[in-house]
Amino acid sequence: MAEKTEDKADANIWQRGETTKMQAYGPGFARVYNSRWSGFARQVAPQIQEFYERTAIGLTNRTLLDVCCGTGQLAVHFLEQGYRVVGIDLSQPMLRYAEDNAREYIDTHRAAFIQADATNFSLGERFGLVVSTFDALNHLADEQALRQCFQCVFNVCDGVFIFDLNTRRGLERWNGVSIDDSDDDTLLIIRGIYDGESNKAWTRITGFSHTSDGFFERFVQTAFNTAFEMAQVRKMLLEIGWRKVHFARNGELAVPIDDPEAEGRVFIVAEK
Ligand SMILES: C[S@@+](CC[C@H](N)C(=O)[O-])C[C@H]1O[C@@H](n2cnc3c(N)ncnc32)[C@H](O)[C@@H]1O
Incomplete structure (x- = not known):
């Protein structure tokens, strides 16, 4: 077994002092x-679709914007169901996988994946449904960034915006170290810390993964999640102009819950 050089691109974004701003995933982690x-994106996609298609706009409008689309598995679910899908993400390596996974739909012009910042984007088309899954919006640095993201989404959304967030309670559980050697091809060492003062949880993943040429490649990915106040999240959405906002659990999107801070993760459903 030989080890390839560390994937410097993964580390660069942190070395440039941008740690509190941008969090594009690097190639090794991608x-x-x-x-x-x-798995999370695959699991939630059908229930988001079911919820959306019971709304008035969802009966006829089959367009989806996936904000922080990652490697595109949620997008592929909706493409298989006949939707037009645009995915945006900051990370080129993540977008490259999304493009590979959705190649046939890109070729038929039903899918597009675009490098863009969730806090500062505009698109030349509108969407019935906008989603952002697997705590992607916890990657934004602060409330101002989250508000900017909500405004960008509002500007291109004609109907429903569904996203999930880790709550403070969920992020407190990031404290600790775990090793995942559950398959022969990848070894992951995951170090997590929750810092109550900055309201941020940090994770540093050191990984060794088998490449197609028989080597093991080492990568390091560091990322943070910001703990947002759920009451403030709701307030911002309403201020921006969403008419209805409710919190829900994974698996029960249509059932509003009263105490989102008691959950580890919540879905937020905003409707125009
Ligand atoms: C946890 S992954 C979620 C990916 C996908 N939504 C899913 O459900 O699997 C977070 C994604 O957010 C992207 N990201 C982080 N900050 C971003 C930003 N400011 N704008 C756009 N994408 C961002 C990362 O590159 C990464 O692909």
Whole structure:
């Protein structure tokens, strides 16, 4: 077994002092994400579709914007169901996997994947449904960034915006170290810390993964999640102009819950 050089691109974004701003995933982690971390997107896609298609706009409008689309597995679900889908993400390596996964739909002009910042984007088309899954919006640095993202989404959305967030309670559970050697091809060492003062949880993933040429490649990915106040999230959405906002649990999107802070993760459903 030989080890290839560390994937410097993964580390660069942190070395440039941008740690509190941008969190594009690097190439080493993107490969592991595509093969092992897409389960959440696959699991929630059908229930988001079911919820949306029971709304007035969802009866006829089959257009989806996936904000922070990652490797595109949620997008592919909707493409298989006949939707037109645009995915945006900051990370080129993640977008490359999304494009590979959705190649046939890109070729028939039903899918497009665009490098863009969730806090500052505009698109030349509108969407019935906008989603952002697997705590992607926890990657935004602060409330101002989250508000900017909500405004960008509002500007292109004709109907429903559904996303999930880790709550403070959920992020407190990031404290600790775990090792995942559950398959022969990848070894992951995951170190997490929750910092109550900055309201951020940090994770540093050191990984060794088998490449197609028989080597093991080492990568390091560091990322943070910001803990947002759920009451403030709701307030911002209403201020921006969403008419109805409710919190819900994974698996029960149509059932509003009263105490989102008591959950580890919540879905937020905003309707125009
Ligand atoms: C946890 S992954 C979620 C991916 C996908 N939504 C899913 O459900 O699997 C977070 C994604 O957010 C992207 N990301 C982080 N900050 C971003 C930003 N400011 N704008 C766009 N994408 C961003 C990362 O590159 C990564 O692909």
